[in-house]
Amino acid sequence: MFDNLSTKLDRAFKTLKGQGSITEINVASTVKEIRRALVDADVNYKVAKEVTDKIKDEAMGRDVLTAVSPGQLMVKIVYDELTELMGGEKKDILIKGDPAVVLLSGLQGSGKTTFAGKLASYIKKQNRTVLLVACDVYRPAAIDQLKVLGEQIGVEVYAETENKNPVEISQNAIEYARKNNKKVVIIDTAGRLAVDEQMMREIEAVKKAINPSETLFVVDSMTGQDAVNTAKTFNDRLNFDGVVLTKLDGDARGGAALSIRAVVEKPIKFISTGEKMEALDLFYPDRMAQRILG
């Protein structure tokens, strides 16, 4: 992950460090190289421009030209700006209510159901009782998939195979959770291959009816700028609370991780890095920036 970006940034810093004395022109050309590296990593052009303009301003404001080790100062400035770009502080999910309800949204194949299992397992480890809800009324296979995951992690799965109304199913599931002392309800909704109006209306209705404490948007990071655009479309309709980036283990470029926050203005909260239930991490912008800079 981020291999190319790391190599290119490293090269840009090495060139800068190799200069005898640093001039404004050297800084400008380093900044240009950084911008190109970001765009090559599939970062939205506008975002890449904004962040590199900030890096340039910082470099001039913090006197990189006269610094004892300008190269190192430049690395620190880039680290700070990348951290900021990805959201600054780590943002946790809000588990509030009795039961607390977490609603999952996203396209089919994004890794939503797998994430539902991972999140349930994560919450269970915090000694909270969890109920997983299969709310995909179009694909019976999705219900079975969730049941298999539930069994694997020891979490009960609520499903109504005959009911085709996701609003009713989620309301009934919350009622069931209340009666059966489940403190957190995770609702896995239907995903489609592309954004469509019916799907949006359906999930909007579910959100309105159940008022979740947390609505998450799950997206495949390997789809790069498409991931960012889909996130924007979902957010316009759903006003979600956070993003889950999946398949980061297969994402060589990292464009979605770098630009989703700036474009959508919602934090990435979790990253998924594999198919196994344990492959889930909270998203730490500073650690990610560190990883990029090697």
Ligand code: GDP
């Ligand atoms: P859904 O249609 O959104 O519910 O997607 P699924 O949860 O069924 O996931 C689609 C495919 O992606 C499955 O084969 C998962 O095993 C796989 N998958 C999910 N998350 C990850 C991940 O973080 N890394 C990798 N490599 N595969 C993943």
